Every structure is written in structure tokens, then in C-alpha cells.
Amino acid sequence: MRYDILTPRKIVFGWGRRTEIGELARWLGRRGLTVGGSKTLKGHPMLDVMKASIRRAELEMVDLWDITREPEVIDIDEVAAAVVRNGVKEGDFLIAIGGGAAIDTAKAIAAMVTNRHGDSVQDFLEGVGRGLTIENAPLPVLAIPTTAGTGSEATKNAVISSYDPPFKKSLRSERMLPDVVLVDPELTVSCxxxxxxxxxxxxxxxxxxxxxxxxxxxxxxxxxxxxxxxxxxxxxxxxxxxxxxxxxxxxxxxxxxxxxxxxxxxxxxxxxxxxxxxxxxxxxxxxxxxxxxxxxxxxxxxxxxxxxxxxxxxxxxxxxxxxxxxxxxxxxxxxxxxxxxxxxxxxxxxxxxxxxxxxxxxxxxxxxxxxxxxxxxxxxxxxxxxxxxxxxxxx
Ligand SMILES: [Zn+2]
The missing domain is CATH 1.20.1090.10 (Dehydroquinate synthase-like - alpha domain)
Known part of the structure; x- marks a missing residue:
């Protein structure tokens, strides 16, 4: 028998545990670049509770992007370039709060910010790219799913689409697993x-x-x-x-x-x-x-x-x-x-x-x-x- 197993470093699971986000985020760094993806959670008290927990942990939080569809090549390229342009600091990490699209987006941005040896994320995608690989460790990622489905919080790939030319392919690396996963099933109630x-x-x-x-x-x-x-x-x-x-x-x-x-x-x-x-x-x-x-x-x-x-x-x-x-x-x-x-x-x-x-x-x-x-x-x-x-x- 022979196998490898890859999992996130820490998984926190439980009803109502979103209040622990501040402590968990502090584990990863000092400034959380946030990708949101839940329309129904926007302006919801549950999201305010999480923001308050992050403030209490004395962390900086930057709203990077709210994504409402599955991520495309151009999205990842633009947001990653903007993050690099604005300056990546020691202690920066990604926070994804949403469904698979938001989590995949955060994972892809985290990888592209530290791997600038391609022209586009497309160069790294399976089957359609130039075969470039993720050589440098991505920024750490804290993944918080708000749907119960894709399992993206525990996977090593991000699915990226393009419609011209048409493809839907994975950016994949064993280094892309989210570092910390916070699963609060109560977040899915508003789905x-x-x-x-x-x-x-x-x-x-x-x-x-x-x-x-x-x-x-x-x-x-x-x-x-x-x-x-x-x-x-x-x-x-x-x-x-x-x-x-x-x-x-x-x-x-x-x-x-x-x-x-x-x-x-x-x-x-x-x-x-x-x-x-x-x-x-x-x-x-x-x-x-x-x-x-x-x-x-x-x-x-x-x-x-x-x-x-x-x-x-x-x-x-x-x-x-x-x-x-x-x-x-x-x-x-x-x-x-x-x-x-x-x-x-x-x-x-x-x-x-x-x-x-x-x-x-x-x-x-x-x-x-x-x-x-x-x-x-x-x-x-x-x-x-x-x-x-x-x-x-x-x-
Ligand atoms: Zn699936």
C-alpha cells in the first residue's frame, strides 16, 4: 500500500464558530486581503460579527474583491496585478468568505502574487498553459465556505474559466491548499x-x-x-x-x-x-x-x-x-x-x-x-x- 495525503494545516468546524475568525487570522499574518462571494451574506449581521472579531484581533482587513460568478483568467490577472502594484507586505494573507468561486479566486490570487514568472494565470493552467508551475509558496489563505458544496476549502486547485478561447481548467499545486479552514455550517443557512x-x-x-x-x-x-x-x-x-x-x-x-x-x-x-x-x-x-x-x-x-x-x-x-x-x-x-x-x-x-x-x-x-x-x-x-x-x- 502506498499513498500521499494532503490536507489543510488547521480545520476548525462547528456551528457558530465564525466568531473565532480573528484568532485564526492572527495565526496567519497581520493584514487580511479579503475576497467575498456571498450575495446573501453581504450586509448580514453574521458578516459584521466576523469583521468585529478581526478588529478585536487588531488585524488590518482590506476588501480586495467581491466575486459573483466563477472566476475567469482576466479576473485573476487583474486582481493579482493590483495587489502587487499596491505592495505586498510581510504578514499579508488572503481571506476567502464565500462559495467555491470566492475560495478558488483567493487561492489563485495568493499563488499568482508570489509567482510572477508568467504573463498570465493561463500560463500555469493544466492543458492550456505554457506548463509553468507554482515555484514559490503562495500567500497563506484562510478559507471560510458559505455554501456546502465544492469542498474548495480543502483542495489544492482553483478552477479558472475563459470564454474566448473557451476552457475551464485548473491551476493546481500541492502548495495551494488553504492553510486554515473555518467551517461554520450556520453560514449556509442564508443560502x-x-x-x-x-x-x-x-x-x-x-x-x-x-x-x-x-x-x-x-x-x-x-x-x-x-x-x-x-x-x-x-x-x-x-x-x-x-x-x-x-x-x-x-x-x-x-x-x-x-x-x-x-x-x-x-x-x-x-x-x-x-x-x-x-x-x-x-x-x-x-x-x-x-x-x-x-x-x-x-x-x-x-x-x-x-x-x-x-x-x-x-x-x-x-x-x-x-x-x-x-x-x-x-x-x-x-x-x-x-x-x-x-x-x-x-x-x-x-x-x-x-x-x-x-x-x-x-x-x-x-x-x-x-x-x-x-x-x-x-x-x-x-x-x-x-x-x-x-x-x-x-x-
Ligand atoms: Zn465539484
């Missing part, structure tokens, strides 16, 4: 239902894909099981995601989803993903479908594609999702798929790609853009002809 639904399905997709990935290890598989149990056990017979969508203030459900999202990030950073994430990136580029929603729609499709290759794993998931000891393997596999589809229906995730605005003529480009790091983790290879047929049949 709109559609965000709770899509980001929650992203976390579930990440747990399922990491579980069956060809790069999975005994460590990551254990993490995935624990994350999925958090979702499927102990919520009165309903998955936590359904309760969080339908009863936004359900504390146990919110805690479970934040925990699952964090574990999904730890898992995927160490095991990679699969087909749903490969195609989701392409749907983002060519049809502007947001990440969580794209994953949610793709998850049942990817499960079906892989179920014969890793039948034992999907049978295990069927038992875990249902809480029943289903003896018949085929029945257990079917159950994993049925339950996933039923959750999607219940929380308003569409079934077909056309409902996301995907057009038939976009399929060839989507197939081309699906290739990359995520797709390489899929339990079996899917060639272009098969992927094309698959996507067409789900239009």
Missing part, C-alpha cells in the same frame, strides 16, 4: 434553496466520484463513506440535502452537508474525480452551466456508465444510501441510482441537458472539452463516440 440544492449535489458527486476513482486510496474511500453517511444517515429517513433544501434552518441537516462538503474536498484533493466532473467543466464553458448544477445533472448519468465496471462499489453505495442490507447485488446497484435520481427530482434538478440550455450543435465541443484531470480518474475509459452518444441521448 437560497437553488444554491443549497446544486452545491449539495456537487458534494455528493465529489464523494461518489472520489469513492470509485481509479486513484482512490483506502484513506480517501474511508473519508467518502463517512461523508456519504453524514448525508444519508440520521435525518429521519430523508437525505440531509433534501431537508436542507426544504427546511433551511434545520441545523443537523446543515451541519451534515457542510461536513460532507469538507470531506468531499479532502477526498478529491487526494483521489481525483470522474466523468461527471469532466463533463461539468465542459458544460460550464460551452453552455455556461454553473458547476454544482452541471454535476447534479451528470451524476446519475455517470453512475449508470460506471456501474458495471465498479459494481461492488455501487452496490455498497446502494446499501449506504438506502440504509437497507440489500443482498441482491443488481438490486443494490439499481437502488443507488434510483435514490440519486429521486433526490434530484425532489430538489428541482432537471434530468435532461436541454433543460440546462445545451444545444445539439454544442455536443462535439462539449465532448472535446470534457477531457482532462477529472475524466482521467473515471473508473473506465469512455471514448469520444460513446460520450457523444451518451450526451445526445440525454439532451
Amino acid at each position: 437560497p434553496a437553488s444554491v443549497t440544492a446544486a452545491s449539495g449535489m456537487d458534494a455528493i458527486t465529489q464523494l461518489v466520484e472520489s469513492f470509485v476513482s481509479i486513484r482512490a486510496t483506502p484513506f480517501t474511500r474511508k473519508i467518502c463513506r463517512r461523508g456519504l453517511r453524514a448525508v444519508f444517515e440520521g435525518h429521519g429517513g430523508e437525505p440531509a440535502i433534501v431537508r436542507a433544501v426544504e427546511q433551511p434552518t434545520d441545523r443537523r441537516a446543515r451541519e451534515a452537508m457542510s461536513h460532507a462538503a469538507l470531506l468531499s474536498g479532502i477526498a478529491l484533493a487526494n483521489s481525483g474525480l470522474g466523468m461527471a466532473h469532466g463533463v461539468a467543466a465542459a458544460l460550464g464553458v460551452h453552455a455556461r452551466v454553473r458547476h454544482g448544477l452541471a454535476c447534479a445533472v451528470m451524476l446519475p448519468i455517470a453512475m449508470k456508465v460506471n456501474q458495471d465496471t465498479v459494481s461492488n462499489d455501487f452496490a455498497e453505495l446502494g446499501r449506504l444510501f438506502s440504509g437497507r442490507d440489500i443482498r441482491d447485488e443488481d438490486e443494490a446497484i439499481e437502488t443507488s441510482l434510483d435514490i440519486t435520481q429521486r433526490i434530484n427530482e425532489r430538489i428541482g434538478i432537471p434530468r435532461r441537458l436541454s433543460e440546462l440550455g445545451v444545444l445539439p450543435e454544442q455536443i462535439p465541443a462539449i465532448v472535446r472539452s470534457s477531457r482532462g484531470n477529472s475524466m482521467n480518474g473515471n473508473p473506465r475509459e469512455i471514448d469520444d463516440a460513446e460520450l457523444t452518444a451518451l450526451l445526445e441521448s440525454h439532451l
